[in-house]
Amino acid sequence: MSERHESALLHFMVRAVMTPAIMLYGLYVLVHGELSPGGGFQAGAILAAGLILSWLTLGRKSESSIFSRRTLIVVTVLGMVLYTGTGILAMLFGGDYLDYGAIPLEWLDYALPGELTRRQMGVFGIEIGVALAVFGTLSLAADYLTAPRSGDEEGEEQ
Template sequence: MQSDVVLRVVSKFLIPFILLFAFYVQFHGDFSPGGGFQAGVILAAGIILYALVFGVAASFRIVPMRATQIGAAIGVMIYGGTGVVSLLRGARYLDYNALAHDPVHGQHLGIFMVELGVGIGVASTMLWLFYSFTSHKLRRDGQS
């Protein structure tokens, strides 16, 4: 994909900040607006910006299609697994009080894990959706 020099330079400058902001939203969600869902969307948006400017083939080299599929499943599994851990510790499903000796610490740990699962799952799924559309187009244009 041929694109404008200004577009390339500006997006190269912006993408690190977008990714960093995604991590800020992910890990600061307890104190400020945002959380795993928003962080996942921002992370995916940063990579999609890269794909739009430098071509999907370049972004496939960074995050392959397979990685987004595995990431989407892992995200859901981290969330569900947190519930299983509290089951194994003798509490009800997704009851974070049992995750640590102190209930409030358990809540912090549980929320952290759950938000991490949501973040990984959402980022991977959004990228997976984008890849599904674009790779379908690439394939179709290649055939015709």
């Protein structure tokens, strides 16, 4: 599954057309998540699908890729920390856990009346966290499942 294909058209279509389009759509779903269908989970799944598609067609070159296993673990943990941090930030300013209305973001009030802005930004932070965590987890699962195996269980390189 990890051998490389040498078709220039395939490389161009996947690397320059399909994966950027899928990733851009994932970002769109993430940014518009609280107003329209979509959200953090779907955006993370779409982002991971774009990355996995390029792995499946072009092969996995873990040395040169920016999405190495270590990076993906860091991204996953960062998403969880972002989610929990947003909730605890609201607790630090006197609200309940995940009570976005308590987070002081008065400098954003030019866009919407205060309470709405704060709640929308809180939901946005939560959704970015969920998207990062889902993206990292699904990519890691696909990475471990499709890793090349030398011998029976010896294919666990760093």
